[in-house]
Amino acid sequence: MxxxxxxxxxxxxxxxxxxxxxxxxxxxxxxxxxxxxxxxxxxxxxxxxxxxxxxxxxxxxxxxxxxxxxxxxxxxxxxxxxxxxxxxxxxxxxxxxxxxxxxxxxxxxxxxxxxxxxxxxxxxxxxxxxxxxxxxxxxxxxxxxxxxxxxxxxxxxxxxxxxxxxxxxxxxxxxxxxxxxxxxxxxxxxxxxxxMMLMSKNIFDYITYLRSHCSVDRIGLVYCYVPLDVQEQFHLTTQQAKEEVNAFKRLDVAKVWALLVEEDGLYNVSIRSRNHQVNQVAEKYGGGGHRFACAAHRLSFEQTTQLLDDLKNVLI
Amino acid sequence: MxxxxxxxxxxxxxxxxxxxxxxxxxxxxxxxxxxxxxxxxxxxxxxxxxxxxxxxxxxxxxxxxxxxxxxxxxxxxxxxxxxxxxxxxxxxxxxxxxxxxxxxxxxxxxxxxxxxxxxxxxxxxxxxxxxxxxxxxxxxxxxxxxxxxxxxxxxxxxxxxxxxxxxxxxxxxxxxxxxxxxxxxxxxxxxxxxxMMLMSKNIFDYITYLRSHCSVDRIGLVYCYVPLDVQEQFHLTTQQAKEEVNAFKRLDVAKVWALLVEEDGLYNVSIRSRNHQVNQVAEKYGGGGHRFACAAHRLSFEQTTQLLDDLKNVLI
Missing domain, CATH: 3.90.1640.10 (inorganic pyrophosphatase (n-terminal core))
Structure with missing residues (x-):
């Protein structure tokens, strides 16, 4: 070699x-x-x-x-x-x-x-x-x-x-x-x-929930809010809930996808994209990461709606 | 090299x-x-x-x-x-x-x-x-x-x-x-x-359907019937419907999993397993394949229930 x-x-x-x-x-x-x-x-x-x-x-x-x-x-x-x-x-x-x-x-x-x-x-x-x-x-x-x-x-x-x-x-x-x-x-x-990859039934069902409750935006943004009661329903920690952001990765219309996971009344946002740079959006909200994989933490609901708008602007 | x-x-x-x-x-x-x-x-x-x-x-x-x-x-x-x-x-x-x-x-x-x-x-x-x-x-x-x-x-x-x-x-x-x-x-x-891997929204939704409608048997058999109206609902050919048998592969309790896809009033069955030999079951119904990945075709509904019983017996 x-x-x-x-x-x-x-x-x-x-x-x-x-x-x-x-x-x-x-x-x-x-x-x-x-x-x-x-x-x-x-x-x-x-x-x-x-x-x-x-x-x-x-x-x-x-x-x-x-x-x-x-x-x-x-x-x-x-x-x-x-x-x-x-x-x-x-x-x-x-x-x-x-x-x-x-x-x-x-x-x-x-x-x-x-x-x-x-x-x-x-x-x-x-x-x-x-x-x-x-x-x-x-x-x-x-x-x-x-x-x-x-x-x-x-x-x-x-x-x-x-x-x-x-x-x-x-x-x-x-x-x-x-x-x-x-x-x-x-x-x-x-x-x-x-x-590494096998998941328990509750995680499997949680991903099924994400797939059936996600918003699929016409221009390629796919996202899902995960309120506290959903985390409780599937017996998840906030960290576990965040880890499944790639539930949307295989969907062809998804150019950028995000999970917005509630914690203490605020939201932790995980963002992924196929080939659109998104880390500048995360940075605007105090977060950061790689170009196609990043996160922002502890945002208000209003901030999350602004962030989703910013992600749509990346796609326009 | x-x-x-x-x-x-x-x-x-x-x-x-x-x-x-x-x-x-x-x-x-x-x-x-x-x-x-x-x-x-x-x-x-x-x-x-x-x-x-x-x-x-x-x-x-x-x-x-x-x-x-x-x-x-x-x-x-x-x-x-x-x-x-x-x-x-x-x-x-x-x-x-x-x-x-x-x-x-x-x-x-x-x-x-x-x-x-x-x-x-x-x-x-x-x-x-x-x-x-x-x-x-x-x-x-x-x-x-x-x-x-x-x-x-x-x-x-x-x-x-x-x-x-x-x-x-x-x-x-x-x-x-x-x-x-x-x-x-x-x-x-x-x-x-x-x-290779991106899927259209209808296939994505079909897999979500499989995940939420599958039967999860206590001893490790996971399966889902896919009647004709479900194939129509998601605009699938029988061949496309069969291809998604691995929708259950990551579920930890799934030891053997199967899709039973209706065609002309009969059923085509795709079977997968983690490490239980299942091809002798497929062969019993005129099918065949690899030890952990096989299929049988054109079975009556009654035959499919017998086949599922046979798969359960493999797991006992």
Whole structure:
């Protein structure tokens, strides 16, 4: 397999080899890529350097937590003067666990737009579809033998979740070759996919509700309000309710789609689009994100109607 | 890239080089893999041997026909004494166009269980997730340079559709490396995926109907009858109605799922399962297929209730 070798690969290797205490961070409300890249790197370092102290940082929550090791309770002295590696996290407020400030030295490894230089060194590939792919490339460069299966699975989860099963534009030949390298470890993709993607009947019914209650605007905006009583009806947390924004992704008339999820009388809005830039709309309401995938939080109902108008204007 | 090289690769090359007239067949009601492997091979031979006469055989129908070149009207004398290559077709009755019998010599290339030796030579890889993957491997062996983009896209469609976005058990490291090789041709996966997967509002609403009208049996059987008036309500052909059997695939309690689609007062049944063998049930009613994906046709309502009972017995 041909893989690209960024010039920082050697530097990451040196930092890891020079430090006996390493803490690995990622963002709040971890998705598959945050969890996957974090636990893969933690496990890989432990596997190759069993004498080092290595800790995974952050609250172990979200709908994918069952795919990863349980929460570690890391004491302050275990963080102090460690090498801190922060994965998949665009800006400092998003880092899960403030104690990254206690690290001796910090490295940022990410694929989001690099707008916050919070670490001592930053290794950024904005074109990479996932942080897990970057980490997998580095591991391949360190040793091209197949990875231990559990490490390969962590990274595969990250790649699949962030690329929506290899269907987003940034997926390229290398993405699939790296995924092929991970599969050399020999796990069954169907079983892993079931563990990632199977949903309980209440989530299944909630998505059915979204499909039958969405507003489909003539110019390509599809959206659905999710009031509190609907979240209660399907036994959902606000976070779970927000995660199903892609319920409308396969609908051909949907150019931009959004979920507006009530919380404390205000609304959290998740926005997706096929190829219309929408993050400037989210930013107008104090939110942000990627060009085609973004969010804004704690808006009044009136603000949400303005935001929907702004999204329609993007489409005109 | 390492690819496996079956011993018949050389033989296929020789047959193609020795024949100036070549016809390429696939099965009735072509899915992405049948279409993709067929049009890729036709296009590849035309590209490399512009002096040969090469024809794609079969009726150009089904929901994916917009992704492939339009129907060719092939005359009898164009088939007579040609080399016939039959792709992705398990048995003779499934071959689309009876005139394969007029070929001078026939080759079968397939990944289905090899239970019908209808061709003069058969190249079978029952472990391959798709026929498109087999054809892509052969093309890579013939010339490892990136394929022309349109040929790579034909094969990518076949691989994605037959593997359900690389999520079935037979997907392995080589599958993803071959897919990565196809992406070297430079096409945008997101645009291609939209062309494959986007659905019109009536199909979207039909799936919503299936989700809200399915019976969810306590032991893991999920099924839905689709009477004629429902097909009319959503403006569907029977074939279109059958294609959405995987509407229940992501539901965690679904171990076996089925659609029972009315046609002329009888029912066509499509059956899928996560890991319970169900094809012996389909065979009992004159149908058949893969272990986890099969069908039976033209059953009375009473037979469908017996069949559902048989599926429940598989789960007990």
């Amino acid at each position: 041909q893989i690209s070798k960024p010039n920082w690969f050697e530097s990451l290797k040196q930092h890891i080899e020079e430090n006996d205490k390493i803490t690995v961070f990622r963002h709040h409300n971890p998705d598959g890529d945050a969890y996957g890249s974090q636990w893969a790197l933690v496990s890989w370092i432990r596997h190759h350097y069993p004498d080092k102290e290595v800790y995974a940082m952050g609250l172990q929550n979200g709908s994918l937590r069952h795919l990863f090791p349980p929460l570690q309770d890391v004491r302050n002295e275990q963080v102090l003067d460690s090498l801190g590696i922060i994965l998949d996290t665009a800006n400092a407020p998003r880092i899960d666990d403030r104690r990254y400030l206690d690290c001796r030295y910090t490295l940022k490894i990410d694929h989001h737009p690099h707008d916050d230089d919070y670490a001592d060194e930053s290794y950024i590939d904005e074109l990479a579809p996932s942080t897990s792919e970057i980490v997998a490339q580095w591991m391949y460069w360190m040793d091209p033998k197949p990875l231990p299966m559990y490490i390969a699975q962590f990274l595969y989860i990250g790649m699949v979740m962030d690329t929506l099963h290899f269907t987003i534009s940034s997926v390229n030949a290398q993405t699939l070759k790296v995924a092929g390298y991970l599969l050399e470890s020999g796990f069954d993709v169907a079983s892993l996919d079931d563990k | 390492q690819i496996s090289k079956p011993n018949w690769f050389e033989s296929l090359k020789q047959h193609i080089e020795e024949n100036d007239k070549i016809t390429v067949f696939r099965h009735h009601n072509p899915d992405g893999d049948a279409y993709g492997s067929q049009w890729a091979l036709v296009s590849w031979i035309r590209h490399h041997y512009p002096d040969k006469e090469v024809y794609a055989m079969g009726l150009q129908n089904g929901s994916l026909r917009h992704l492939f070149p339009p129907l060719q009207d092939v005359r009898n004398e164009q088939v007579l004494d040609s080399l016939g290559i039959i792709l992705d077709t398990a048995n003779a009755p499934r071959i689309d166009d009876r005139r394969y019998l007029d070929c001078r010599y026939t080759l079968k290339i397939d990944h289905h269980p090899h239970d019908d030796d209808y061709a003069d030579e058969s190249y079978i890889d029952e472990l391959a997730p798709s026929t498109s993957e087999i054809v892509a491997q052969w093309m890579y062996w013939m010339d490892p340079k990136p394929l022309p983009m349109y040929i790579a896209q034909f094969l990518y469609i076949g691989m994605v559709m037959d593997t359900l976005h690389f999520t079935i058990s037979s997907v392995n490291a080589q599958t993803l490396k071959v897919a990565g090789y196809l992406l070297e041709s430079g096409f945008d996966v997101a645009s291609l995926d939209d062309k």
